[in-house]
Amino acid sequence: MDFVMKQALGGATKDMGKMLGGEEEKDPDAQKKEEERQEALRQQEEERKAKHARMEAEREKVRQQIRDKVSA
Structure with a gap:
């Protein structure tokens, strides 16, 4: 079933986990970047x-x- 989903969705499966509430990739400098952006x-x-x-x-x-x- 997983193979069929990958074939049907193409490369969108990486983002599919995020949309369904899966783990998101964490950027180690995200907090610092956000602070710089706010400043x-x-x-x-x-x-x-x-x-x-x-x-x-x-x-x-x-x-x-x-x-x-x-x-x-």
Whole structure:
């Protein structure tokens, strides 16, 4: 029966065990990689927020210049 399943599914049998709740291959550096990924995401988010704050400050400066021109 196992032979028939392998023939029918081709190379998909390796992933079949994982889908059915079998053992997954563990990456020894998975924890470290995940921490590095999380840190990179945090850093990107901080950079994005800083860029947004700079852009908003510049916009407010332009708005104020327009207000000054209109009211003068």
